[in-house]
Amino acid sequence: MAKAFVGSNPTPCTTKMREKFKGCLLGTAVGDALGSSRGEFSGRWTDDTHMMMGLAQSLVERGGFDGEHLAWTFLRNYEREPWRGYAHGPPTVFSLLRDGVPWNEASRHLFGGRGSYGNGAAMRVAPVGLLYHDDPVRLREVAEAQSLLTHAHELGREGAVLQARAVSLALLAPPPSSFDPFDFLEELEGFTSHPVYLEKLGRVRRMLEEGGRRERVVRELGNGVEAHRSVPTALCSFLLHFGSFKEALLYAVGLGGDTDTIGAMTGALSGAYHGEGGIPEEWRERVERREELEALADDLWRLKAQKGRGGG
Numbered sequence: 001m002a003k004a005f006v007g008s009n010p011t012p013c014t015t016k017m018r019e020k021f022k023g024c025l026l027g028t029a030v031g032d033a034l035g036s037s038r039g040e041f042s043g044r045w046t047d048d049t050h051m052m053m054g055l056a057q058s059l060v061e062r063g064g065f066d067g068e069h070l071a072w073t074f075l076r077n078y079e080r081e082p083w084r085g086y087a088h089g090p091p092t093v094f095s096l097l098r099d100g101v102p103w104n105e106a107s108r109h110l111f112g113g114r115g116s117y118g119n120g121a122a123m124r125v126a127p128v129g130l131l132y133h134d135d136p137v138r139l140r141e142v143a144e145a146q147s148l149l150t151h152a153h154e155l156g157r158e159g160a161v162l163q164a165r166a167v168s169l170a171l172l173a174p175p176p177s178s179f180d181p182f183d184f185l186e187e188l189e190g191f192t193s194h195p196v197y198l199e200k201l202g203r204v205r206r207m208l209e210e211g212g213r214r215e216r217v218v219r220e221l222g223n224g225v226e227a228h229r230s231v232p233t234a235l236c237s238f239l240l241h242f243g244s245f246k247e248a249l250l251y252a253v254g255l256g257g258d259t260d261t262i263g264a265m266t267g268a269l270s271g272a273y274h275g276e277g278g279i280p281e282e283w284r285e286r287v288e289r290r291e292e293l294e295a296l297a298d299d300l301w302r303l304k305a306q307k308g309r310g311g312g
């Protein structure tokens with residue numbers, strides 16, 4: 001049984017919380033853009049941020065999770081900007097939706113009926129971690145349901161659940177002076193019973209103890225497009241460098257591999273922890289559609305303030 005890392009009491013929607021909601025969404029975009037930049041930071045982000053925004057838009061418009069609405073929001077956004085670097089899975093689901101396959105069945109057709117274990121459901125899940133941060137049971141339900149739309153495989157789904165829970169913990173975590181990354185890990189270990197992720201979380205613990213040499217982290221945790229080879233990696237990047245958004249991000253993208261997505265997930269965690277003010281101004285001011293991201297974070301925060309515990 002994990003000891004309490006943060007209070008599980010309802011958290012008032014304070015100004016600081018509002019700043020953290022913005023930090024989380026902007027952090028995703030900045031991490032995605034940094035990871036996909038070749039050379040100088042361009043501020044241009046990819047499918048990770050595009051889908052994260054779709055999820056936030058749908059939650060705000062429907063006042064909570066609505067699978068059908070979310071499916072058509074993803075599809076509409078994809079059809080407007082298909083060039084964002086989507087992998088093969090989501091567009092396949094979108095054409096099945098257009099053919100009339102129900103939103104919660106289409107993803108089961110992928111990968112010979114096994115479903116996808118790509119990191120696509122985890123890379124976009126941050127808004128769920130924010131909206132349901134004080135209700136872990138509902139958080140799990142919604143993180144899984146939004147995954148099912150594109151990622152039916154249990155590894156893809158559980159990766160998204162863990163990333164959402166990690167976002168909620170980062171939001172509520174104590175300041176760096178009293179932050180203990182091992183308590184954070186223990187909390188996550190108490191939240192999953194999946195053997196693959198439990199094993200990976202044990203490896204994250206060892207990487208923290210050993211100091212996080214990059215080659216070793218890549219060997220032990222991975223840096224690929226699979227959820228189980230990238231969600232623990234992003235978590236490790238955040239926990240190794242919880243004192244600085246910039247250091248966590250530079251470390252994460254320096255691991256190579258699926259840099260935009262490991263950057264996006266690390267950015268979501270670090271941004272939720274430090275808030276918008278923790279993101280270097282030179283990145284914040286150049287990130288694409290900054291005002292839209294901030295407005296979306298505000299809408300999500302207002303929805304949370306209105307709904308109270310659970311978030312709908």
Ligand code: F2R
Pocket residue numbers: 046047048083084085086087088089090111114115116117118119120121123153225226258260261
């Ligand atoms: N991969 C990209 N971008 C490259 C896309 C190139 C594009 N066509 C272009 O030219 O611009 N980035 C994005 O992909 C990752 C998220 O992927 P997602 O949404 O999970 O997609 P998918 O297709 O479901 O899974 C990705 C790969 O994972 C492997 N895989 C998944 N399930 C599998 C299974 N059951 N069996 C075997 N392999 C499985 C496959 O290799 C899939 O291609 C993010 O990085 C995002 O930024």
Ligand code: MG
Pocket residue numbers: 258259260261262
């Ligand atoms: Mg990627």
